[in-house]
Amino acid sequence: MERRFEDTVALVTGATTGIGQATAVRLAAEGAVVAVNHLPGQDAEGTLRPIAEAGGQGFAVVADMRDPEQVTAMVHDVAERRGRLDYVVSNAAINPFMAWDETTVEDFNNLFETNVRGTWMVCTEGAKQMIREGHGGAICCVSSISAHVGAPGQTAYCGTKGAISMLAKALGCDLGAHGIRVNAVEPGWVITPMSAPLTEDPAALKYYNDRVALHRGAQPTELAATIAYLLSPDASYVTAATLLVDGGFIVNAEL
Secondary structure (H helix, E strand, C coil): CCCCCCCCEEEECCCCCHHHHHHHHHHHHCCCEEEEEECCCCCCHHHHHHHHHCCCEEEEEECCCCCHHHHHHHHHHHHHHHCCCCEEEECCCCCCCCCHHHCCHHHHHHHHHHHHHHHHHHHHHHHHHHHHHCCCEEEEEECCHHHCCCCCCCHHHHHHHHHHHHHHHHHHHHHHHHCEEEEEEEECCECCCCCHHHHCCHHHHHHHHHHCCCCCCECHHHHHHHHHHHHCHHHCCCCCEEEEECCCHHHHHCC
């Protein structure tokens, strides 16, 4: 495998499962030292083990994305332990399925504090660290097709993903002068534990298979490859952009 990230340090949030885990392993396999973020009480070994098996290097860092002080401390810890920070992947998110009229203010706040404010904190604190170090860098936010397509039971969640996509675009405009690129991927159906409730129902599974042009869900490794591209020098002139990675769902659904 090409080693596009040799001698660099990357921080991936929500890296113990799904897209975050696959991204951490991919970046490490390409040469980055990867800080594997996990919640307090979680075990990062499920990600650190495949990183080591891929010949990469990684270490665990703890932070709850709802806690700005923990996120700030995590960014500083990564830079202090490895001497620099080159890349941030903001992936951590929650998606509880809730009827709109049963969503409490507490539920709403939990979603936005985790998904939106958590993204804001890790991206801006990461950018400040890169600016202090003076070498530029790249940031990738994991948004969702839900920034474009509404879904029942996900009203507040869709709002968080729309916010993340626009945050990435706007932050990219601000950080370009510092040599820092900011982009977002907007996944459609990805086969992860988070998406399982959508596809356990045969009718829902048929709905997605029929509307996705490729007639299948994505593997987390496919999203990881896309994120790695956006971080890499191969995408050196791509910033303030969002990339819809939906297997053709939107286009096919409109036919």
